[in-house]
Amino acid sequence: MTRVAVISYGPTLDYASMLPEITDRLHVFSHHALPHTEGLAYFEHVQDCESVPYAELMIRRMAQDQPFTHVVTGNEYDLERAARLREDFGIPGQSSASALSFRDKVVMKEVASRTVPTPRFARLESFVDLMDFQARCDGPVVVKPVKQGGSRDITVLRGEADLLAFSRRPWRDDLMAEEFVEGTMYHVDAVIADGYRFVASSRYLRSCLGVFSGRNTGSLQLRPEDKLARRLEEFLDRVLEAFDTADVSAYHLEVFHTPADELVLCEIASRVGGDRIPALTKATYGVDLHGTLLRRACGLPVPQPPASPPTEVHGSVSILPQGRPVRLPDRLPFPWVHQYEVNPDLAPDALPQHSASHLCFVIVRGADTEEIEQRVLQAEAWLMEQLRERPDSARPTGPVEKGNQP
Template sequence: MTNVAVINYSPHLDYAAMFPDIAGSLQVFSHHELKNTGKLGRYEYVENCESVPYVELMIRRLAREKPFTHLITDNEYDLERAARIREDLGIPGQSSASALSFRDKVVMKQTASRTVRTPRFARLGTIVDLTAFIAENAYPVVVKPVKQGGSRDIVVLRGEEDLIAFSRRPWREDLMAEEFIEGSMYHVDAVLADGYRFVASSRYLRSCLGVFSGQNNGSLQLRPDDAFAVRLEEFLDRVLGAFDTPETGAYHLEVFHAPGDELVFCEIASRVGGDRIPALTRATYGVDLHTAVLRQSCGLPVDPPPSGPPAEVHGSVSILPQGIPVRAPGRPPFDWVRHYEVNEGLEPGAVTTYSASYLCFVIVSGTDTAEVEKRLLEAEAWLMENLEDLPEKVS
């Protein structure tokens, strides 16, 4: 009898719709409050779900009454906890060693370096480790937490002044340094299982780190028959060849296209890509990445991925929180705009805290990557020109 424990993060996933055949067998613990939960076997909103141990305690207690056949999560920060519970309770799925290799960026790069080029890197214990790394590799140097996501808390040190400024911050025990790689960045998003293979490649509109200097963030898809998309897919296979992977998995790979036409590994996660990636994938391919990986992780069937090229591809650009009170405009007046959304929960004057922060975002379509990029830039310019200033609050 199927009994599935679910540790959910996304506020948007509808498990009853994703699992209509076994909704009553799902025991869902959620970081965000969900809608349409009446048909679930169990549903509980847990405040600070990913950081409190309550969920792990409850899953273990529930397993005494009825063993779980599967444990699934959509959250990168729950991968290690989910793997640990699986191993302790004898549930199939990703192992703890595998989860660690996709979470700890030092272990990740050590693993990936077996099959592809990675930036030079080192784990940092003290500031002396950082100065030694700089002395050996020169500026610029990237410093970041080994298990953080969304470009949070990443610092690029470009010279001695940056180093001195960084040394005035409280030291963290979870840092690494790595070589700064010039070039554009691509991402590859995949769901792989026995008899199922879906891979889509895209290019970031700008560097993900650019959001911290005021650059709007975006992504645009490559056509799957594009020669560079084929090359990126081959790179994904080489990367995954170095990792211990579960039978069913979703992957979000980031790759630098460095000078000299070289592909250099950045990072890989064993989960569905965030930001607008799931929406862009649905728009172009009709594939829901979360449904595809979570259902197959429970041994359930899904529709096969499309076999032919799509009629059009898509891209998105997010307008950053401006740090001053502004109101997002209405929908851009272009017939190729496929979706427009305003972040209604954003406080006026909010600042950018991670790469997926947004005041509003737009999704556009086009016949190829070049047309999508042209339209993204046009939509971005229109949105920026039509932001409405709001009065500053008087304290």
């Protein structure tokens, strides 16, 4: 009989809706207090669930009374412990070695470099390693933790002054360095399983690092028949050739497209992409990335992705926290807005903490990448103008306007 342990992160995931056949056999430990938990076999909101070992302890204790048939997670920070649990329980799925190869960015690039171009990189054991690496590179150097996500704690060293400033920070033992790659950043999002394949490509509106200098973030979908979209899908396949992959997995791949028309790996994760990526995918293709992954991982059927190109694609922009209380409009005056939502959990004076930090977001629709980019920028400019004109402390307290029309 199916019995599933779930280590959850997403704040709005509805497991009963995604897995109705086995709702009463789901044992869910969640980083967030989820809104729909009725009918679950077990649910517990665990503060800091992704970083404390409590969920793993409890799942192991539960398994002593009755074995689990599946252990699943969609959260990058839980991949390794979910793999560890599966191995100890004798359950099929992603192995610990595979999880590590997608989590540790040095191991990731060592593996991926067998089949695709990567930036030069090095694990940093000491500050001397960083000095030596910078001396070997002709341009800027990126320093980041090997297992962090969301562009957190990333530093770009562009010269001696940046190196000197970095030397005044406390040293961390989990750092790597890689050469800075000039180019446009794309992302490829996929769910691949036996008998199922969905792949979609998008361009980031701006570099994810721009969030720390006050630049809003977003994504612009490519049409699947676009030549570059086909190249990116082929690049994903070449990357995965180098890895030990599970029978069922989601992937979020980030790729540099250089001025010389070369594709270079940035990173790949074996999980669903974050921020607005699932919403964009659902809007264009009708594919629920989280639901598809979880259902296939639990051996449940899913509909095949659409075989024909979509009639329209979508793009998004997330407006950064402003560091001061602001009032946001209730809606946007554009007929092509697909969704507009205010972040109900953000403190009025919050500052950006990672690449998914947002005060609000808007999703737009259009015929192709060029049209949605123009509309995204128009929506962004309008929202920013409203923020400058109305800087008081009143603002909506929850999500507003889905399927927004003026």
